[in-house]
Each structure stands twice: as structure tokens, then as C-alpha cells.
Amino acid sequence: SQTIHQWPATLVQPVGSPLSLECTVEGTSNPNLYWYRQAAGRGLQLLFYSVGIGQISSEVPQNLSASRPQDRQFILSSKKLLLSDSGFYLCAWTVPGTVNSPLHFGNGTRLTVT
């Protein structure tokens, strides 16, 4: 069966520090991968999605970037964190080429920028 892992679960970082959040999927090949951010009262905001290695689509221009160095690995990064980057970050995947495939979410990373 397929599983998705996100780490770390929680992170406290000072303003101006770098960020790296990692997400890996097991049990499937060539998944579509997504990074969402959830801020209080604002629902889920799609940040990036990827349909293949090295292919990244950015939905919202901001202080963050994403990379997909391997088929089942998706990384969210920042060179210098801002206070506004605080939030709950969720990684998700879907089965490519299957239009009925729903999103499967990881357990998220709670990021607090101080």
C-alpha cells in the first residue's frame, strides 16, 4: 500500500534562517506531488505541484521554492524565512493519469517562525 511521510512534524525557526521540509511517498511510481500551506482561517493554499522529476509548477509567488530531486521525493525550501511563512504545511500525492484519484495527505509540518 502507498504511504506518505513528512518531516519534521514541528519546527521552530528564527526569521531569516533557511528552511527545508521533506516529503516522500512509498508504494507508487511517478506520483503527482503537492505542497499546501494552511494558515488559520484561510483554508488550504496550493503552493507547488509536480508531475515529474524536476518539474515544478508554482501557484503563488512567494518566499518559498520546491524541488523534486527524485521520483518520490518533494522538498519545500526557503533561503530566508519570514514571519508570514508560519503555518501548517501539508504534502500530498495523487495517482497520475487517473482522473478519479483523490489527494492523499501527509500528517503535516507545523512551522513557527519567531
Place this chain on the structure above:
Amino acid sequence: AQSVTQPDIHITVSEGASLELRCNYSYGATPYLFWYVQSPGQGLQLLLKYFSGDTLVQGIKGFEAEFKRSQSSFNLRKPSVHWSDAAEYFCAVAPQGYSTLTFGKGTMLLVSP
């Protein structure tokens, strides 16, 4: 572009009472529709989805949702709420053949004893 509105930010329901969470979408054609549930500090879990066919969709945990094209709605229902249903619920929409979903801002369900 598609959008989703969940008009209720919070809803409180007594345990054992029925529940209806509202969701309205804006999209030019019939979209794919989803309901997800999120427990505190956790990721989202899919409750049910609608792609086509029967407009009444059954999901997990005793939930169901009805797609009403004329009202652009996809409301979530449960006949009898349990205390463990307390969570945040998200409606989502995607165009057919989608690669991304658009989520509503969520409805927090509180269950009173």
C-alpha cells in the same frame, strides 16, 4: 477559475443530532467535488467524492453528500453525530481532468454532549 465557499466557519451540534455542512462552488461546468476531514494537528482524510452519476454520494464514517447542480452545492450530511466527528471539514473542487484542487476555508465542527 473555480472557487469554493463554505459559509459556516464554526458549527456546534449536539451529540446524536443530525448534521449538514454547506458547500457552494463556482465553476463553469460540472466539477469533481470532494469532502475532506482534518483532526487537530493532522493531515486531511478523504470522506467522499463526486465525479458523475448518482448525485447522492456515500462516504466513510457514515457521511453522505448530495450534489445539486441547480444550486451549485455539495452539502455534507450525517444523520447522527458522534463526539469523534469533531474536526474541521473542507470542501474541495477540481475541474474534470484535474491536476489541482481548490479548497474552501473549512468549517470547524464542535460536538456538545
